[in-house]
Amino acid sequence: xxxxxxxxxxxxxxxxxxxxxxxxxxxxxxxxxxxxxxxxxxxxxxxxxxxxxxxxxxxxxxxxxxxxxxxxxxxxxxxxxxxxxxxxxxxxxxxxxxxxxxxxxxxxxxxx
Amino acid sequence: xxxxxxxxxxxxxxxxxxxxxxxxxxxxxxxxxxxxxxxxxxxxxxxxxxxxxxxxxxxxxxxxxxxxxxxxxxxxxxxxxxxxxxxxxxxxxxxxxxxxxxxxxxxxxxx
Numbered sequence: 001x002x003x004x005x006x007x008x009x010x011x012x013x014x015x016x017x018x019x020x021x022x023x024x025x026x027x028x029x030x031x032x033x034x035x036x037x038x039x040x041x042x043x044x045x046x047x048x049x050x051x052x053x054x055x056x057x058x059x060x061x062x063x064x065x066x067x068x069x070x071x072x073x074x075x076x077x078x079x080x081x082x083x084x085x086x087x088x089x090x091x092x093x094x095x096x097x098x099x100x101x102x103x104x105x106x107x108x109x110x111x112x
Numbered sequence: 113x114x115x116x117x118x119x120x121x122x123x124x125x126x127x128x129x130x131x132x133x134x135x136x137x138x139x140x141x142x143x144x145x146x147x148x149x150x151x152x153x154x155x156x157x158x159x160x161x162x163x164x165x166x167x168x169x170x171x172x173x174x175x176x177x178x179x180x181x182x183x184x185x186x187x188x189x190x191x192x193x194x195x196x197x198x199x200x201x202x203x204x205x206x207x208x209x210x211x212x213x214x215x216x217x218x219x220x221x222x223x
Contacts, residue, residue, distance in 0.1 A: 004154075031210055042202060043155075043214040050210075088154060097168065098143055098206045102154035 002026040006089050006103035013111050018076040020106045022089030025070065032065060033090040033100065034074045043088065046074070076108075084110045115139045116215035118203050124221045131190040133218050135203030143206035144186040145170075146178060148199040149217075155202060161186055193222045 003025045012018045024032070029051050035043040049056045049063045049072075056063045062075040072091075076083055086107050090100040115138035125131050135144060143162055147155040147170075157170030159178040167178050175197060179187045190197055203215040 033211070035214075042216045045211055045213060048211060090155075092210075097160055097162070098212075099145065099157050099160060099170065100155075100212055102156070104152055104154045 002091070002093060002101050004089055004091055004101050004103040006087075006106045008104065009107050009109070011109045011111060012079050014079060014081060016079055018074075018079045018083070018108055018110075020074045020076075020087050020089075020108065022072040022074075022103055023070055024072065024089075024091045024101075026091055026093050026101070027070070028094040029070075029091040030094055031092045032063075032072050033092070034061075034063065035088040035090065037086045037088065037105070039085075046087075079108075079110050081110045081112065084108055116203060116205060116213060118201075118215040118218050120218060121216065122219045124223065125193055126223050127194055128192050131193050131220065131222075133188045133201055133203075133220070135186045135188070135215055137184055137186075137205050139205070140183055141205040141207060142183075144180065145204040145206070145212065146176075146186070146188045147202045147204065148172065148197075149202060150199050158188065158201075193220075195222050198222045 005023045033048040034046045036046050037043050060077045064073045086105040088105045089103040117136045119134045145160040146158040149155050156172045161167045161180045177189045201218045204212045
């Protein structure tokens, strides 16, 4: 089946930028998503990008997509302690079920 | 939160007992999904539904069944719970804006 890979951990200093990376294998991906999960909570949709775009910016968040290399990244500018969470990358293929395939998540720790 | 609720939010049960988890949505979405979340695996799809009485299997469907008799409710049943089914279960809907929104989750412990 299709696969989505993420690094497990990232630590940054408060005020720095964070970059979380993701690679995927499905060449027919239509949309790619970033979700945030805080401890004991559900998944919160942060942003998403259509596969024919290469960049999307939304306030402090910038998503970059390299479709040729099947690489997605999420940049968080001016990272704050409230950004500490697990970040999941997910891709949606072209199937009619519209299901998502998730990576294992990246634990972001923001140090004071 | 797209009007999604899950019940119960926490459950502890014993091996071999049946368990039913409920997902309820208020916005008439056609597609609904059940995922499980385990450390190191992200979220994996168990079953999904594309309408009343229309369901299909996902990646990890063994040991689970689902039913959808009304648009707003999607039930996940563990016929005979096992310890390997200890997990956090999330329901999701597919919205009209090409996104999936998730419920708050149900933490299930099978002893």
